[in-house]
Amino acid sequence: MSVTLFRSAGIAALILIAALIAWGIMTPWGLGLDFANFYDAGRKAQAGEFANLYDPFAQIAGEKPLGNMTFFSAPLTSYLYSPMAALPPRTALLWFKLAGTLAQGAGLVLLYLHCRPLAGDTPRDRAVFFALFAIAALLFQPFWTIYRVGGQTTPFVFLLLVLGHIAFTRGALVWTALAFSAVVVIKPAFAPAAILLFVLSSNRFRLTALATGLGLGALSLQMFGLPLHQEFLARVLAEGDSLMAPWMNSSPFSWIEPIFVRPEAYQTEASLPAAAGLILTALRLLTSAALLWALARQIRSTLPPAAERHAVYATGLALVVVLSPVIWSHYLTMLFIPLAVLMALRSHLPGGAVALLSLAVLLAPAQNLMVIRKLYAFLGFDTRAEILAVALLKSLPALLIVMVMIFWHRSLVWALKDAAWDRLLPPAPQKRPISA
Secondary structure, rough: OOOHHHHHHHHHHHHHHHHHHHHHHHHOOOOOOOOOOOOOOOHHHHHHHHHOOOOOOOOEEEEEEOOOOOOOOOOOHHHHHHHOOOOOHHHHHHHHHHHHHHHHHHHHHHHHHHHHHHHHHHHHHHHHHHHHHHHHHHHHHHHHHHHHHHOOOOHHHHHHHHHHHHHHOOOOOHHHHHHHHHHHHHHHHHHHHHHHHHHHHHHHHHHHHHHHHHHHHHOOOHOHHHHHHHHHHHHHHHHOOEOHHHHHHOOOOOOOHHOOOOHHHHHOOOOOOHHHHHHHHHHHHHHHHHHHHHHHHHHOOOOHHHHHHHHHHHHHHHHHHHHOOOOOOHHHHHHHHHHHHHHHHHHHHHHHHHHHHHHHHHHHHHHHHHHHHHHHHOOOOHHHHHHHHHHHHHHHHHHHHHHHEEEOOOHHHOOOOOOHHHHHOOOOOOOOOOOO
């Protein structure tokens, strides 16, 4: 294919993305779904009713809540949504989607510009990467599910993660620590990545992260007290103990549950069977150990500084997906960061790795809530075989990307040794000549 054809394919993908965004923004989806979660949190913050922050059924200022979803962020973040509470729900919904679109778009543009130097120097190399990036973004439905649920905080987290990745690969560890501190406050599920960066980074990162975390923690305790934080932690920890419908869980291991759980159990609030819990815990720990082993092999290979830091960052993101018992589909946007890097360095990867990554992208549309609901209406998910099949469909994108990171870690070393990584570093300051 010529350079013009690749560029045309990329432009066509961008036009389709723009059309999907316009459709998603203008359609008032999600008033009672995720949007209601954040809108109600903002209403509670505005009314000062923090004691009921984690009670999805509590009245707010004497009125019914807009939705009945549990709030899973730290108490301090409720203030971020209070501006929405000053607006009527439909108006706030529109602005929330617009703000998320801007954040997500900025994250994708910055990620593309950051990875482009890795793709090669020739016009054809750049055109191929542009087409692959745009088409992958179009198909990677975790980006677009947010419009169906009324918006999400994930686009803002994605932007922070991209900024953190850029800063980390360039050695700006203070900025990375600040970005990741904000990410963990908004979505505590990202704590495993923060811990890995804390262990493997320099003291600049550690001191900044500690100061930021302790400062925010002290402020939050002073404002809200210990009991509310205990309730918050209890809610977060309890998420992994109850059954989660596999067709709603994009965890790499969501297909384990249907093997042990009867289909009718998903209609109740039953707990996860002990055998399934043990197997899931073992798989998460073993896979995490394999990811860390692969990272250790890469670090021992004397990589360029930017490449080594990327390997640490990408492994941290993969650990979040592996260790979290519940991965909502939009959380998978984090994996688009290592995926974009691998697309840019695809010439270093063997055919098997490229095939698995391509399959992960091609299966990503099944993450969309609209697709899942159509499947549910058609199949009913009332037999073990149907539930297991849809669970595999949901789990494969994350599982395939993690498999590539583990089983092709040697090939990744060659990709990480590419001289193009030095282009991601800021230019060294030039010494001024000493005047005579």
